Amino acid sequence: DQQVKQNSPSLSVQEGRISILNCDYTNSMFDYFLWYKKYPAEGPTFLISISSIKDKNEDGRFTVFLNKSAKHLSLHIVPSQPGDSAVYFCAAVEYGNKLVFGAGTILRVKS
Amino acid sequence: NAGVTQTPKFQVLKTGQSMTLQCAQDMNHEYMSWYRQDPGMGLRLIHYSVGAGITDQGEVPNGYNVSRSTTEDFPLRLLSAAPSQTSVYFCASSQGTGPYSNQPQHFGDGTRLSIL
Numbered sequence: 001d002q003q004v005k006q007n008s009p010s011l012s013v014q015e016g017r018i019s020i021l022n023c024d025y026t027n028s029m030f031d032y033f034l035w036y037k038k039y040p041a042e043g044p045t046f047l048i049s050i051s052s053i054k055d056k057n058e059d060g061r062f063t064v065f066l067n068k069s070a071k072h073l074s075l076h077i078v079p080s081q082p083g084d085s086a087v088y089f090c091a092a093v094e095y096g097n098k099l100v101f102g103a104g105t106i107l108r109v110k111s
Numbered sequence: 112n113a114g115v116t117q118t119p120k121f122q123v124l125k126t127g128q129s130m131t132l133q134c135a136q137d138m139n140h141e142y143m144s145w146y147r148q149d150p151g152m153g154l155r156l157i158h159y160s161v162g163a164g165i166t167d168q169g170e171v172p173n174g175y176n177v178s179r180s181t182t183e184d185f186p187l188r189l190l191s192a193a194p195s196q197t198s199v200y201f202c203a204s205s206q207g208t209g210p211y212s213n214q215p216q217h218f219g220d221g222t223r224l225s226i227l
Contacts, residue, residue, distance in 0.1 A: 097214070102153050
């Protein structure tokens, strides 16, 4: 059973608008989360992370929100740009620095 | 800075053949790992290593072998390839070795492997 779930396989937004990517997890022992971005034929690239002691972390256009009680996190991209079009993976860190990934969400930003 | 380098980028094998996927990093990272990515399933951990001479199994280790003789290299061996091992394989490394180091892992560009 998947411990990290990204229930939206794809998302399409207009350039300049907000993109919101969602992620749910089932294991309450997870206390650190990361978002990775992946372009075709490339490896995942680290984007932003959040610890469970915080409910928000911001880095430029990217903000991650964590709701521990709901076991839910989201990545907000504002404003969205065509270069943001990629696959976004949510990942939780398990004991031993092991990553547990969601299935990914394909983001398309239309110009 | 090369980062994490994986070779080859593509490979086609026949069932039963063996091969080694190479991974090298030049960042002096102690932690290295191998993942496979299959459609609709995200990335799953195969094996990982917290330093030279130390390896451990991840979520899907069966059919794969690893060793870590140097800090820089972490090869992944397929002992007898099966069609179920058709996948894209990613190697990653990070600074942290502690169980909760939470250091972001840096990924290579992957090896696309097809088993016929």
